Amino acid sequence: MDSNLRINADRLWNSIHEMAEIGPGLRGGNNRQTLTDDDAEGRRLFKKWCDEAGLSMGIDEMGTMFARREGTDPDALPVYVGSHLDTQPTGGRYDGVLGVLGALEAVRSLNDLNIKTKHPIVVVNWTNEEGARFAPAMLASGVFAGVHTLDYAYGRKDLEGKTFGEELARIGWKGDETVGARKMHAYYELHIEQGPILEAENKEIGVVTHCQGLWWLEFTLTGKEAHTGSTPMAMRVNAGLAMARIFEMVQKVAMDAQPNAVGGVGQVTFQPNSRNVLPGKVVFTVDIRTVDQEKLDGMRARIEKEAADICSEIGVGCEVEAVGHFDPVTFTPELVATVRKAAETLGYAHMDIVSGAGHDACWAAKVAPATMVMCPCVDGLSHNEDEDISKEWAEAGANVLFHAVLETAEI
Numbered sequence: 001m002d003s004n005l006r007i008n009a010d011r012l013w014n015s016i017h018e019m020a021e022i023g024p025g026l027r028g029g030n031n032r033q034t035l036t037d038d039d040a041e042g043r044r045l046f047k048k049w050c051d052e053a054g055l056s057m058g059i060d061e062m063g064t065m066f067a068r069r070e071g072t073d074p075d076a077l078p079v080y081v082g083s084h085l086d087t088q089p090t091g092g093r094y095d096g097v098l099g100v101l102g103a104l105e106a107v108r109s110l111n112d113l114n115i116k117t118k119h120p121i122v123v124v125n126w127t128n129e130e131g132a133r134f135a136p137a138m139l140a141s142g143v144f145a146g147v148h149t150l151d152y153a154y155g156r157k158d159l160e161g162k163t164f165g166e167e168l169a170r171i172g173w174k175g176d177e178t179v180g181a182r183k184m185h186a187y188y189e190l191h192i193e194q195g196p197i198l199e200a201e202n203k204e205i206g207v208v209t210h211c212q213g214l215w216w217l218e219f220t221l222t223g224k225e226a227h228t229g230s231t232p233m234a235m236r237v238n239a240g241l242a243m244a245r246i247f248e249m250v251q252k253v254a255m256d257a258q259p260n261a262v263g264g265v266g267q268v269t270f271q272p273n274s275r276n277v278l279p280g281k282v283v284f285t286v287d288i289r290t291v292d293q294e295k296l297d298g299m300r301a302r303i304e305k306e307a308a309d310i311c312s313e314i315g316v317g318c319e320v321e322a323v324g325h326f327d328p329v330t331f332t333p334e335l336v337a338t339v340r341k342a343a344e345t346l347g348y349a350h351m352d353i354v355s356g357a358g359h360d361a362c363w364a365a366k367v368a369p370a371t372m373v374m375c376p377c378v379d380g381l382s383h384n385e386d387e388d389i390s391k392e393w394a395e396a397g398a399n400v401l402f403h404a405v406l407e408t409a410e411i
């Protein structure tokens with residue numbers, strides 16, 4: 001591949017920051033949560049850009065957007081390239097967006113260079129990758145890969161009790177394409193690392209070989225609502241205390257599983273959530289991850305057992321439901337080698353890396369050859385409005401993605 005073939009970094013950078021104006025956060029990042037009006041507006045902008053690039057848009061029953069550039073062989077399966085435009089409530093400008101707009105930039109550059117590929121190329125915006133509003137994460141790509149049913153997905157509820165299906169219809173992005181009907185020749189995803197390794201190692205490119213597996217365990221603890229002032233300590237059935245001890249235990253399980261394992265909690269709800277009422281119900285989701293399959297399932301088993309012990313000691317009811325899961329992922333070695341070769345051709349410092357975060361590529365890998373390209377992010381920070389990358393890192397990632405896609409789509 002000619003190392004002079006490059007994307008237009010200014011156009012990519014400008015598109016990223018134009019998208020960031022939609023669903024702005026309070027501190028310069030983004031709050032463009034899935035199936036909100038902001039998400040709908042971001043979709044409209046993405047579709048406008050795809051129309052301008054001459055792509056034909058298909059939308060499936062989960063609202064995932066597929067923008068197709070024709071190849072010279074209409075019978076050849078397309079190379080899919082994408083990520084997600086939805087963000088966390090206090091998200092950054094680049095998580096997901098770099099991947100969707102990096103894929104669009106590859107197509108825009110092919111148009112500029114008047115290059116035709118044998119395989120068609122399809123740019124993808126997956127619905128609800130984040131799982132922040134509607135658990136689990138990677139919901140639409142999970143339905144696409146046959147891991148979840150459409151009914152399951154449509155029935156998922158946010159904290160206000162609204163369902164995914166209602167909200168998708170409300171914003172007007174429910175497509176009629178059968179989810180998962182599309183067959184992929186290959187799938188690539190460009191994403192920021194969301195961790196500190198590439199920056200610390202002074203590498204511009206992460207050649208992603210694997211992704212950590214994950215369990216999201218939703219605990220519902222049932223205590224007894226009572227007055228925080230007049231209820232003697234011995235009479236309390238304190239679900240909040242049980243929660244605190246479980247959090248401490250999860251931390252210990254994760255530390256005992258070092259190296260390369262994580263565990264924590266990001267979301268808790270207290271009912272009735274009143275300052276002077278002991279909680280009758282506490283609901284929270286434990287997020288554990290590691291690339292080692294045995295360790296992952298061992299951590300889950302230990303957490304569920306020790307949580308049950310903590311709750312019975314305090315006299316609190318304990319129910320747990322797995323609301324998210326995928327096994328550790330090994331990406332397709334041939335595609336991983338293509339990414340590594342692209343980084344070498346382009347002269348970027350690179351290293352093999354395991355993805356800490358989950359991505360739509362994890363489910364795409366169940367149904368097609370798939371892999372990822374990563375670029376560093378400042379201080380490894382993500383899922384925080386201060387998430388930041390350099391334009392040079394965005395350019396490096398998009399150039400490597402461009403070359404890998406060209407190689408696989410065959411020019």
Ligand code: HGY
Pocket residue numbers: 129130131137138356357358359
């Ligand atoms: O949770 C994840 O790893 C992804 O950011 N949704």
Ligand code: MN
Pocket residue numbers: 084095096129191359
């Ligand atoms: Mn992401």
Ligand code: MN
Pocket residue numbers: 088095130383
């Ligand atoms: Mn994310």
Ligand code: MN
Pocket residue numbers: 325326327
């Ligand atoms: Mn499993």
